[in-house]
Amino acid sequence: MAEIGFVGLGNMGRPMALRLIAAGHAVRGFDVAAPAREAAGAAGIPTVEELAATAAGAEAVFTMLPAGADVRAVYCDAGGLLAVAGPDTLLVDSSTIDLETARDVHAEASAGGIAMLDAPVSGGVGGAEAGTLTFMVGGEASDVARGEPLMAAMGRNIVHAGGPGNGQAAKMCNNMILGVSMIAVSEAFALAERVGLDAQTLFDIVSTASGQCWSLTSYCPVPGPVPSSPANRDYRAGFTAAMMLKDLRLARGAAQANGANTPLGSHAASLYEQYCADGEEGSDFSGIIRMLRGGG
Amino acid sequence: MAEIGFVGLGNMGRPMALRLIAAGHAVRGFDVAAPAREAAGAAGIPTVEELAATAAGAEAVFTMLPAGADVRAVYCDAGGLLAVAGPDTLLVDSSTIDLETARDVHAEASAGGIAMLDAPVSGGVGGAEAGTLTFMVGGEASDVARGEPLMAAMGRNIVHAGGPGNGQAAKMCNNMILGVSMIAVSEAFALAERVGLDAQTLFDIVSTASGQCWSLTSYCPVPGPVPSSPANRDYRAGFTAAMMLKDLRLARGAAQANGANTPLGSHAASLYEQYCADGEEGSDFSGIIRMLRGGG
Numbered sequence: 001m002a003e004i005g006f007v008g009l010g011n012m013g014r015p016m017a018l019r020l021i022a023a024g025h026a027v028r029g030f031d032v033a034a035p036a037r038e039a040a041g042a043a044g045i046p047t048v049e050e051l052a053a054t055a056a057g058a059e060a061v062f063t064m065l066p067a068g069a070d071v072r073a074v075y076c077d078a079g080g081l082l083a084v085a086g087p088d089t090l091l092v093d094s095s096t097i098d099l100e101t102a103r104d105v106h107a108e109a110s111a112g113g114i115a116m117l118d119a120p121v122s123g124g125v126g127g128a129e130a131g132t133l134t135f136m137v138g139g140e141a142s143d144v145a146r147g148e149p150l151m152a153a154m155g156r157n158i159v160h161a162g163g164p165g166n167g168q169a170a171k172m173c174n175n176m177i178l179g180v181s182m183i184a185v186s187e188a189f190a191l192a193e194r195v196g197l198d199a200q201t202l203f204d205i206v207s208t209a210s211g212q213c214w215s216l217t218s219y220c221p222v223p224g225p226v227p228s229s230p231a232n233r234d235y236r237a238g239f240t241a242a243m244m245l246k247d248l249r250l251a252r253g254a255a256q257a258n259g260a261n262t263p264l265g266s267h268a269a270s271l272y273e274q275y276c277a278d279g280e281e282g283s284d285f286s287g288i289i290r291m292l293r294g295g296g
Numbered sequence: 297m298a299e300i301g302f303v304g305l306g307n308m309g310r311p312m313a314l315r316l317i318a319a320g321h322a323v324r325g326f327d328v329a330a331p332a333r334e335a336a337g338a339a340g341i342p343t344v345e346e347l348a349a350t351a352a353g354a355e356a357v358f359t360m361l362p363a364g365a366d367v368r369a370v371y372c373d374a375g376g377l378l379a380v381a382g383p384d385t386l387l388v389d390s391s392t393i394d395l396e397t398a399r400d401v402h403a404e405a406s407a408g409g410i411a412m413l414d415a416p417v418s419g420g421v422g423g424a425e426a427g428t429l430t431f432m433v434g435g436e437a438s439d440v441a442r443g444e445p446l447m448a449a450m451g452r453n454i455v456h457a458g459g460p461g462n463g464q465a466a467k468m469c470n471n472m473i474l475g476v477s478m479i480a481v482s483e484a485f486a487l488a489e490r491v492g493l494d495a496q497t498l499f500d501i502v503s504t505a506s507g508q509c510w511s512l513t514s515y516c517p518v519p520g521p522v523p524s525s526p527a528n529r530d531y532r533a534g535f536t537a538a539m540m541l542k543d544l545r546l547a548r549g550a551a552q553a554n555g556a557n558t559p560l561g562s563h564a565a566s567l568y569e570q571y572c573a574d575g576e577e578g579s580d581f582s583g584i585i586r587m588l589r590g591g592g
Binding site for chain 1: 470480486498504588
C-alpha cells in the first residue's frame with residue numbers, strides 16, 4: 001500500500017481521500033483552509049499542516065481544487081508541489097479546470113522531470129462517496145498506468161483521453177453536450193405541457209426514438225418517468241446548476257481561445273447563468289426546467 | 297383486404313402506398329400534380345384522376361402532403377375529403393404539419409361525424425421503402441385501433457400520443473431535441489478537433505457517459521465511429537437539413553403560439569436556416585458540423 005498526499009479536502013476531496021484510506025493506503029491530507037483540515041481530521045483523514053508535507057516521499061499526490069488559479073498556485077508557486085515533489089512522485093490533478101492552465105502546469109512539471117496527469121472526474125459527491133467516479137485522464141500512457149490502481153480505489157471507470165490536458169478536454173466536451181441536451185429535453189417537456197401532450201407519453205415516445213439522450217432516459221427533468229432523477233426530490237442536487245455553469249464556461253472559454261464555434265454550448269452557458277442568478281446555484285441542474293416553464 | 301385511398305404520391309407517399317399494395321390492399325392513389333400521378337402509376341400504384349375518387353367507398357384514406365396549407369385544402373375545401381368521405385371512412389393524415397392546422401381539421405372532421413387521425417411518421421424515405429416507419433398518432437383510441445393494421449403495413453412502431461394533434465406534438469418535441477442534440481454533438485467534435493482530442497476517443501468516452509445521445513451513438517456526425525451514419529458517405533441524406541429545418545420551425549411556431557419558451561430549439565432553427573441558406577438543404581442534417589467547423 002502506498003503513501004499518498006491529498007490536497008483539497010472539500011466536498012469532493014474528502015470522500016475521495018476516505019476511499020483511498022479504505023483501500024489501505026496511507027493518506028496525508030492538506031487543505032489551505034484550517035476548518036477543512038479539521039473536518040477531514042474528524043472524518044478520519046490524517047492531515048498535515050503544510051503543503052510540502054503531502055509530497056515528501058509520497059508515491060503520488062492527488063489534488064482536488066476549485067479552479068485553475070488554485071491549481072496554478074498549488075503546483076507552481078514557490079514551495080508548490082513542483083518544487084517539493086521528488087522525481088518518483090506522481091502528481092494527479094483531479095480538479096476540473098481550464099485547458100490552458102492544465103497544459104501549462106503539465107509543461108512545467110515535464111520541464112522539471114516530474115510525472116503529472118490531469119484526471120478530472122464525473123459522478124459528483126455521490127460517486128466520490130461510493131467510489132464509482134469516472135476519471136478522464138490526460139498524460140503519458142506510462143504515467144496513466146502508474147496512477148490507475150490508485151484511481152481505481154476511487155472510481156469505476158478510468159479512461160485515457162490522450163496527452164496532457166485531454167482529460168479536461170474530454171470532460172468539457174461531454175458536459176457541454178450534457179448541458180445543452182438537458183435544456184433541450186426541458187424545453188420539449190415544457191412545450192408538451194403547453195400543447196396538452198402528457199409527460200409520460202412524451203417520455204415513452206422519445207426514449208425509443210431519435211431524441212433519446214441520457215438527460216431524458218437517465219436523468220429525466222420531470223418527476224415520474226425516471227424514479228432516481230432529482231426531479232423526484234424537488235431538484236435536490238445531484239449535480240448542481242453552479243457546477244454545470246462552471247463546466248459550460250470552461251467549454252466556452254476553450255472554444256474562444258481555440259477558434260471553435262459552439263453557439264448552443266455558449267447559449268446554454270448564458271441560460272445557466274440566468275438560472276443561477278435566480279438563486280438556484282445549489283439546485284440540481286435539471287431544475288432549469290422550472291425557469292423554462294416560466295413562458296416566453 | 298381493404299380499399300384505401302392515398303393522397304400525395306411524393307417521395308414519402310409513393311413508397312408508403314406501395315407497402316399497402318404489397319400487403320394486399322387495393323390502393324387508389326391521387327396527387328394534385330399530374331407528373332407525380334404518372335410516376336406513381338409507372339411504379340405500380342393504380343391512380344385516380346380526382347381527389348373525390350380516393351374516398352368513395354374506401355375503408356381509409358391516407359394523406360401525405362408537404363405542409364399545413366395543403367392539408368387544409370385537401371380536407372376542407374369544397375369537394376375536399378371532409379365533403380366526400382362517407383361516415384365509415386377513416387381519414388389518416390401522415391403529413392408533418394403545424395399543430396393548429398392539425399387540430400382545426402380534426403375538429404372540422406369531428407363536427408361532420410368523420411373519424412380522423414393525425415399520424416406523422418419518422419424514418420424518412422428509407423423507412424417508407426422498408427416499411428419500418430414510426431407513426432406518432434393523435435386521435436380517439438377506437439380510431440387508432442381501426443387504423444393500426446393499415447399503418448402496420450407501412451411501419452414498425454405505432455404509438456398513440458393522445459388526442460387530436462398529439463401525433464404532431466410528439467414528433468415536433470422529439471425532433472426539436474434531435475436537432476439541438478445533433479448541433480451539440482457537432483460542436484463538441486469541432487471543439488475537440490481544435491484542442492487536439494481525437495474524435496474516436498471522444499466518441500468512446502461520451503457514448504458511455506452523461507453526454508450520450510442518439511445523435512452521437514446512432515448517427516454520429518463524424519466519419520468512423522458509427523459506420524452506418526451519413527458522415528461516412530459525405531453527408532448524403534438520410535434526413536435532409538431542409539426537413540430538420542421544417543420540423544424546428546414547426547416547434548418554434550407551436551412554442552410561440554402557446555407561450556412556451558424554447559430558446560435552444562429556436563436557436564437550432566436559425567442555425568439550420570443558415571446551413572440551408574448555404575445551399576445545403578439537400579444534405580443530411582448531420583452535415584451541419586461542416587458549417588460549425590468553420591470557426592467562430
